[in-house]
Amino acid sequence: MTAKRSSKPGIPDITQKLEVCSKLLGAYTDKELADLVLDRPGQKQLAAKATDSLRKWRAGTVPKNSSGPAQFWDALPDKLGCDATVNGVLLINANITRFIEYLPAERRARARELLTDSVVPNAWPNRAERTFDHSGVGRPTPRIELAYPGPLVTLEEGIRSGAVDQRHHYLDPDSAASWARLVRGEGYPIYDQCKAGLESLLMCESWKQIMTTDPPRSVVMLAGGGAPTKDLLLLRHFLRQPRLQGSIRYSLVDISLYMIRESAIWLEEHLPTLDDYQRAEIVCVHHDILRMSRNDCSLLRGDGRAVFGLTGLTLGNHSEADFFTSLNRVSQPGDLLFLSAETFDESPSEVVAKRSVDKYNHPDLRRFMRPAVTTVLGEFATRRRSLKQESIFSGMSRIKADLRPNSEARFSDIPNSWTVAVTLNVDDQEIALATSTRYRPSQLVTFASNFGWMLLDQVASPLDRNYGQFLFQKESLERDGI
Numbered sequence: 001m002t003a004k005r006s007s008k009p010g011i012p013d014i015t016q017k018l019e020v021c022s023k024l025l026g027a028y029t030d031k032e033l034a035d036l037v038l039d040r041p042g043q044k045q046l047a048a049k050a051t052d053s054l055r056k057w058r059a060g061t062v063p064k065n066s067s068g069p070a071q072f073w074d075a076l077p078d079k080l081g082c083d084a085t086v087n088g089v090l091l092i093n094a095n096i097t098r099f100i101e102y103l104p105a106e107r108r109a110r111a112r113e114l115l116t117d118s119v120v121p122n123a124w125p126n127r128a129e130r131t132f133d134h135s136g137v138g139r140p141t142p143r144i145e146l147a148y149p150g151p152l153v154t155l156e157e158g159i160r161s162g163a164v165d166q167r168h169h170y171l172d173p174d175s176a177a178s179w180a181r182l183v184r185g186e187g188y189p190i191y192d193q194c195k196a197g198l199e200s201l202l203m204c205e206s207w208k209q210i211m212t213t214d215p216p217r218s219v220v221m222l223a224g225g226g227a228p229t230k231d232l233l234l235l236r237h238f239l240r241q242p243r244l245q246g247s248i249r250y251s252l253v254d255i256s257l258y259m260i261r262e263s264a265i266w267l268e269e270h271l272p273t274l275d276d277y278q279r280a281e282i283v284c285v286h287h288d289i290l291r292m293s294r295n296d297c298s299l300l301r302g303d304g305r306a307v308f309g310l311t312g313l314t315l316g317n318h319s320e321a322d323f324f325t326s327l328n329r330v331s332q333p334g335d336l337l338f339l340s341a342e343t344f345d346e347s348p349s350e351v352v353a354k355r356s357v358d359k360y361n362h363p364d365l366r367r368f369m370r371p372a373v374t375t376v377l378g379e380f381a382t383r384r385r386s387l388k389q390e391s392i393f394s395g396m397s398r399i400k401a402d403l404r405p406n407s408e409a410r411f412s413d414i415p416n417s418w419t420v421a422v423t424l425n426v427d428d429q430e431i432a433l434a435t436s437t438r439y440r441p442s443q444l445v446t447f448a449s450n451f452g453w454m455l456l457d458q459v460a461s462p463l464d465r466n467y468g469q470f471l472f473q474k475e476s477l478e479r480d481g482i
């Protein structure tokens with residue numbers, strides 16, 4: 001690896017340094033990295049400021065106030081296990097090659113390897129060459145199982161019907177890297193909001209009671225790729241439960257092998273940081289959560305009670321009726337469901353509407369949609385039988401996002417909901433590239449109950465009161481749905 005000395009102002013090779021630190025320490029977002037490094041009692045606020053500073057440092061500023069967020073760098077050598085001669089100033093001033101030399105010997109090879117992943121996307125090292133120990137002694141290698149997800153609506157078919165099938169955004173080889181970049185960016189705080197909300201949900205009384213009486217033995221995270229630190233949070237929680245002895249089955253069900261792979265590699269590396277991790281049986285299942293069938297039960301879950309999770313606003317990307325119908329094919333009375341959703345108690349004010357839409361105007365999110373935009377522009381050029389195609393830059397700059405009531409938009413099955421629609425107009429036709437629905441909590445709860453899922457508890461994320469985590473239980477007598 002050759003380290004390029006950056007000619008940019010600011011901290012040399014800051015992007016690579018933070019990438020290496022995040023992966024070595026097990027942080028997926030900037031907030032997680034700041035929280036991990038500044039984790040002493042009383043440092044919560046400082047960590048919040050450091051989260052902002054990480055973004056500013058990436059953009060080219062330098063740490064100034066040594067009694068402020070710059071303390072991140074002072075705390076870092078200890079967290080990375082560097083020897084006593086290494087301090088924050090050395091880490092700031094070093095280029096990436098020197099920075100890696102400051103790491104303890106056992107971490108250097110892994111750091112170089114991680115960097116190769118990030119600077120040469122898709123050049124993942126061959127498994128056999130990977131340097132971190134996966135020799136098998138106690139290391140939990142996640143299993144990948146293949147189910148039959150059914151035929152996928154092609155991008156071209158989707159374009160004909162006016163909406164891109166959102167699964168496609170995750171089927172591009174670069175999707176896992178694009179997703180990681182997106183959740184790290186300041187424009188998309190949803191990942192951290194969701195994780196903080198999950199932490200609160202795990203502390204609510206109804207959940208505590210379940211865990212002391214009849215805890216679930218299987219956790220099934222639906223559309224679960226790309227959230228490895230939420231997985232670690234949940235696994236840590238389950239492994240600590242006194243009522244849960246023996247193995248715990250943890251399944252990640254996802255339509256994208258790229259996203260599954262990212263999570264699997266992450267979990268393989270960081271699971272050993274949890275006590276008693278050998279009890280966790282991780283199974284990654286390539287499947288469509290809208291097309292699960294009764295035959296999939298043994299693949300997805302173990303015996304006894306299961307808890308399903310659909311986190312990170314994914315419900316809002318899909319037909320809610322299709323989701324609950326599919327879920328009911330693999331769930332049993334007494335099973336539980338964690339469901340995340342952005343909510344509005346009443347019609348959104350201009351400020352709230354703007355905040356919802358702004359997330360979708362961010363360059364990182366737009367970049368995520370680039371493969372779909374390329375296909376849309378190509379498809380329209382083909383239709384016109386034209387050799388001239390609008391450039392991707394022009395197409396990307398014309399993407400729009402707005403919030404629409406579903407009384408007009410009909411992107412959702414749940415009454416009185418609102419949907420952020422990210423669209424591109426080509427040749428006077430509007431193509432929806434992505435849609436994300438927000439709900440009135442009472443309507444979401446009623447809708448779920450029509451499918452036999454009764455609300456046990458609901459909490460707001462401490463980071464955003466409009467980000468809700470709902471806990472449902474499947475009742476004994478299933479109703480017919482709507």
Ligand SMILES: C[S@@+](CC[C@H](N)C(=O)[O-])C[C@H]1O[C@@H](n2cnc3c(N)ncnc32)[C@H](O)[C@@H]1O
Binds near residue numbers: 167194225254256312
């Ligand atoms: C927003 S991302 C990550 C969500 C993540 N579980 C979280 O909590 O942040 C959405 C994930 O859902 C997956 N996905 C989308 N539609 C799916 C479907 N119909 N079936 C299975 N996975 C799906 C994508 O491949 C992607 O990994």
